[in-house]
Amino acid sequence: MIPPGLLPEGLRDRLPPQAEATAALVHGLTATFASHGYERVQPPLVEYEESLGSRLGGAARRELLRFTDPISQHTLALRSDITGQVGRIAVTRLAATARPLRLSYAGPVLRVRGTQLSPERESVQVGVELIGSDSPAAAGEVVSLAVTALAGTGLAGLSLDLTMPTLVADLVAAGWPLGRASLADVQALLDGKDVGGLHALGAGAFEPLIAAAGPADAALARLAALPLPDAVRARLDAVAALVAALPDIAVTLDPTERHGFEYQTWIGFSLFGAGVPGEIGRGGAYAIVTPEGATEAAIGFSLYVDGLVDAGLGVVDARRVLLPLGTDAAVAARLRADGWATVAALSADARPADFRCTHILDGVEPRAI
Numbered sequence: 001m002i003p004p005g006l007l008p009e010g011l012r013d014r015l016p017p018q019a020e021a022t023a024a025l026v027h028g029l030t031a032t033f034a035s036h037g038y039e040r041v042q043p044p045l046v047e048y049e050e051s052l053g054s055r056l057g058g059a060a061r062r063e064l065l066r067f068t069d070p071i072s073q074h075t076l077a078l079r080s081d082i083t084g085q086v087g088r089i090a091v092t093r094l095a096a097t098a099r100p101l102r103l104s105y106a107g108p109v110l111r112v113r114g115t116q117l118s119p120e121r122e123s124v125q126v127g128v129e130l131i132g133s134d135s136p137a138a139a140g141e142v143v144s145l146a147v148t149a150l151a152g153t154g155l156a157g158l159s160l161d162l163t164m165p166t167l168v169a170d171l172v173a174a175g176w177p178l179g180r181a182s183l184a185d186v187q188a189l190l191d192g193k194d195v196g197g198l199h200a201l202g203a204g205a206f207e208p209l210i211a212a213a214g215p216a217d218a219a220l221a222r223l224a225a226l227p228l229p230d231a232v233r234a235r236l237d238a239v240a241a242l243v244a245a246l247p248d249i250a251v252t253l254d255p256t257e258r259h260g261f262e263y264q265t266w267i268g269f270s271l272f273g274a275g276v277p278g279e280i281g282r283g284g285a286y287a288i289v290t291p292e293g294a295t296e297a298a299i300g301f302s303l304y305v306d307g308l309v310d311a312g313l314g315v316v317d318a319r320r321v322l323l324p325l326g327t328d329a330a331v332a333a334r335l336r337a338d339g340w341a342t343v344a345a346l347s348a349d350a351r352p353a354d355f356r357c358t359h360i361l362d363g364v365e366p367r368a369i
């Protein structure tokens with residue numbers, strides 16, 4: 001028998017005050033997005049696996065929890081990421097809406113497996129997608145919105161890691177010599193920072209990419225010294241402009257990092273902050289496939305609210321006042337209008353501390369205890 005209170009691995013209850021903190025953070029972040037012109041959409045928790053899966057990269061698709069719908073007999077899946085759903089909305093229901101389209105979203109996502117760093121399987125994603133452009137200006141808007149929104153939560157020590165997920169493939173397409181290696185080999189060797197392996201397969205041309213990782217300014221300078229095709233150089237300039245626009249936060253560049261960027265294209269980024277293990281958010285440019293088989297450029301980010309909650313952010317400093325038995329309803333209403341949370345005693349011996357009250361009503365005024 002499963003003991004009462006036991007939850008499946010990777011799932012948890014949020015209790016006071018964290019449950020409220022989650023809601024407050026979601027509210028604050030989406031309000032910031034709204035103030036920058038991003039309008040909220042709310043896709044469902046569950047969709048056809050075929051449709052949901054096709055909008056995720058390979059690894060993320062394997063993270064979908066699937067089941068058969070007893071009504072339609074189709075395979076459905078719980079979303080592991082909201083970005084693909086927003087893309088679907090953009091190219092179907094909102095296909096005729098003017099571009100760029102600025103949408104925001106918030107809600108729970110579920111993945112089959114947690115990771116060592118974040119064992120939770122359910123988490124809350126909050127984010128924006130700018131659809132119709134992935135230009136340098138769009139990237140600048142989206143990255144600075146992520147930074148502004150996170151700064152608004154009180155998070156300290158914010159830092160940004162940039163990557164260029166399609167860089168290696170672009171260089172290969174431009175004729176950088178692979179030797180006896182395949183594109184996948186080179187990517188795997190770069191992931192492992194395996195200089196010897198690259199040379200052994202005759203793909204030594206890619207070695208300088210390993211050294212071109214670290215603090216963004218130095219990494220960009222190293223990359224710029226390489227024989228890059230014009231299109232890649234233009235993207236590098238866009239990344240440099242983006243870094244220059246963020247003088248107040250630490251920015252690093254790891255140009256070949258692909259882990260977690262299954263569907264992102266010319267730019268990807270992760271956000272980190274003090275007191276939060278693992279990423280706080282991730283984003284980048286990507287292409288949405290339209291029902292006609294064309295593609296539409298987009299860029300956005302998702303923030304993972306649970307890390308912020310676990311770090312103690314979002315806790316609303318509630319002023320809670322205990323109302324002794326028989327308190328006048330009008331007095332209680334006035335206190336609430338003044339921003340108090342009122343807790344009505346249901347017995348004469350109710351003690352403020354038992355109800356996490358900081359005050360007790362004394363006559364018509366709250367008295368600190």
Ligand SMILES: N[C@@H](Cc1c[nH]c[nH+]1)C(=O)O
Nearest residue numbers: 083282283284300301302
């Ligand atoms: N949803 C992606 C990040 C993203 C949003 N938009 C583009 N990329 C993730 O959580 O990994």
